[in-house]
Amino acid sequence: MIELLDYILDYDDNFWIINNITDGVPKGYIVYRTCDEGRSNHITKKQYFKEIETKIVNIPLKYKMIFKPREFYQNNKNNLNGIWKDYVDTLNEIGIDDSDIGIFGSYLIGFDIEKDVDFVIYGKDNLYKYHDNIEYIKNKCNVTSITENHILHQYNKHKFKFSEKCDLKEIISRNWSGIELSNGVLSTPRFIDLNNMNIPLKKGEDKIITVEVIEGLTSVMLPRVAKVKYKEEEYTIYSTLWKFQSFTKDGDILEIFANVDEKDKVIIIDECNYYIRYIKS
DSSP states (O other), X not given: OOOTTOEEEOTTSOEEEEEEEETTEEEEEEEEEEESSSEEOTTTOOEEEEOSSOOOEEOOSSOSEEEOHHHHHHHHXXXXXXXXXXXXXXXXXXXXXXXXXXXXXXXXXXOOOSSOOEEEEEOHHHHHHHHHTHHHHHHHHTOBSOOXXXXXXXXXXXXXXXXXXXXXXXXXXXXXXXXXXXXXXXEOOEEEOTTOOEEOOOOSEEEEEEEEEEEOGGGGEESEEEEEEETTEEEEEEEOOGGGTTOOXXXXXXXXXXXXXXXXXXXXXXXXXXXXXXXXX
């Protein structure tokens, strides 16, 4: 079964990532595309460049290989060293089992580690373990939260993709789960609830609404999920946008431009022209 953050290798030797599963259909985009000069891959023996901005589409139904983050972690945990070994040892110490940890990103699909190792943690219960112990994790591994310099770097790198009305810098600054190393490298774990990977189809109307957040911690997960109050009723927000990690917390008042389905009480943020503004936080 295909899961979020699995990768596939298509028959043109391009690597795809699974970004979301919409109404049971896996969707994603090419992250590494073959080229004449670029980064060498150990599996295909070809060279690649990394895509900067790619539209999310249905993934190919037929492909050469699939790459599973949990399986890769199981096979490569003993190859981790330095900060990355300290990090997973600390995850084990706070009660996150190896069976609930994966490695995604370029290391998973056959590239050398150039900067960081990308981790994924499975299970909603493990999200709460991580959240409750984040200060212990940072102290044990001698790392910090995201710094102002990295917030500005990420904002300047990605702001052109989003609406000018979007509070993107504030969204980036809310990355509470990331760990920044002394050399400025930021590693942000992704969280997946295997019982809640699917998002519904968009069936509503694009409009601007104001909502009050009831449950915001789960906005760190893939897909990003939050419970909000709108018109005195509970709605669920789903977002597939990569940069919207941790976009909200309990008690926030948000102005949102999104697809709003008032019948099924669903709000979907899956396009960069949609936005979030913080009215009260």
